[in-house]
Amino acid sequence: MKKRKTAITISLFAACLLVWLPLLLMAAAVLMPEDELYWRYLSPLGLGQDRVRAAFLPSYPSLDSLLELLVRSPGFFIMFWNSCIQVFPMLLGQLAVAAPAAWAFAKFQFPGKRQLFGAYAVLMVLPFQVTQVSDYLVLDKLGILNSHFALILPGIWSTLPVYIMTKSFETISKALVEAAYLDGAGELYTFFHIGVPLGYPGIATALMLSFVDRWNALEQPVTFLKDRTLWPVSLYLPDIARDKASVAFAAALITCFLPVLTYLNCQEELEQGVAASGVKQ
Numbered sequence: 001m002k003k004r005k006t007a008i009t010i011s012l013f014a015a016c017l018l019v020w021l022p023l024l025l026m027a028a029a030v031l032m033p034e035d036e037l038y039w040r041y042l043s044p045l046g047l048g049q050d051r052v053r054a055a056f057l058p059s060y061p062s063l064d065s066l067l068e069l070l071v072r073s074p075g076f077f078i079m080f081w082n083s084c085i086q087v088f089p090m091l092l093g094q095l096a097v098a099a100p101a102a103w104a105f106a107k108f109q110f111p112g113k114r115q116l117f118g119a120y121a122v123l124m125v126l127p128f129q130v131t132q133v134s135d136y137l138v139l140d141k142l143g144i145l146n147s148h149f150a151l152i153l154p155g156i157w158s159t160l161p162v163y164i165m166t167k168s169f170e171t172i173s174k175a176l177v178e179a180a181y182l183d184g185a186g187e188l189y190t191f192f193h194i195g196v197p198l199g200y201p202g203i204a205t206a207l208m209l210s211f212v213d214r215w216n217a218l219e220q221p222v223t224f225l226k227d228r229t230l231w232p233v234s235l236y237l238p239d240i241a242r243d244k245a246s247v248a249f250a251a252a253l254i255t256c257f258l259p260v261l262t263y264l265n266c267q268e269e270l271e272q273g274v275a276a277s278g279v280k281q
Contacts, residue, residue, distance in 0.1 A: 023256075024056055029249040033062040037246050065246035069254070076236055076251060083232035086151045087214045091207050093156030099203060102165030103195050107177060117166070120159040128219050139224060150224035151232075155214055161206035168202020169195055201268075208266050212259050 029037055040053045069076055104110075105117055135154055139145050144153065172195065180190045196203070221232050233255050237248055 025054055026249055026253055028056050028058055029246070030065055030253050031061045031063070032058040032246065033060055033064060034246050036060065037249075041245070065244075065250040068244070068247050069250045073247065076233070078229065079231055079233040079236045080255075082148070082230055083215060083234065086148050086232055087211060090152045090155035090214060091211060093152065094158060094161050094207065094210055095203070097156055098158075098161035098165055098206065099196070099199075100191065102162050102202075103169055103191050103199075105162070105166040106169035106172075107174075107195075120162055124159045124163055132219070132223060136223060145224055146226050146230065148230065151214070151217070151220055154220075155210065158210060161210055164206040164209070165199060165202045168199045168205070172198045204266050208262055211262060215259060 029041070032040070036059055040055060105113065136145070139150050139154070142153075144150050176198075177190060177194060180194055185193070215232075216234050217232070218234055221230075221235055225231055233251075237251055237255065
């Protein structure tokens with residue numbers, strides 16, 4: 001029995017190491033001077049004959065890439081704040097729109113409910129390429145192309161948060177909600193004092209998944225934003241990697257901080273929300 005547990009532990013550790021391996025190599029590359037980085041990675045990739053010499057520790061640690069990015073690259077900060085301006089208002093809009101809609105799907109009965117929720121599920125799985133042209137035409141008609149609102153408004157009406165929050169609200173006991181009604185609680189009071197606290201794992205899961213998706217978005221900004229000064233930080237990495245790979249590694253490391261910190265602070269809610277979305281009533 002102990003040997004089996006040891007084997008399982010080693011297997012899980014190896015699997016985790018494979019997941020963390022790219023991040024560890026990226027963190028090491030940030031501290032490498034440009035010549036060592038070229039010798040270890042870029043020269044083999046450029047010549048196609050030499051071998052990659054990956055390392056978890058640099059031979060001669062250097063902070064030049066971080067200084068170049070944080071001190072001498074104002075474009076990075078502009079695009080970083082563009083991402084914040086585009087993502088966080090969208091999350092607030094999703095919270096204001098998706099949470100009440102999900103509560104209605106979970107606790108109310110109305111004609112066409114199943115069909116409407118089915119349409120939400122279909123829209124949830126459609127890739128961006130399918131609705132790209134129609135989205136462009138609508139945004140152009142509204143006159144908000146090439147602005148932050150071109151990314152904020154479509155994200156607010158995303159169907160994925162509604163689906164996840166609905167599954168979370170469905171796990172709330174019907175008897176508890178009916179007891180609140182018998183005590184004289186109105187719809188808004190029941191929603192804010194029972195639905196939101198008990199459905200918090202689903203709400204947090206939906207917002208976290210939306211945050212990661214929009215923080216890493218590439219196609220939407222390229223399609224809807226022609227002014228490069230409005231581009232988010234996700235478009236900074238492909239552009240700079242052509243010239244300065246060391247700075248690109250540093251930018252990638254800093255860019256992933258917010259998603260990683262978000263996950264570390266919401267890991268328990270994420271697990272509960274995913275589990276709730278898979279519960280069959």
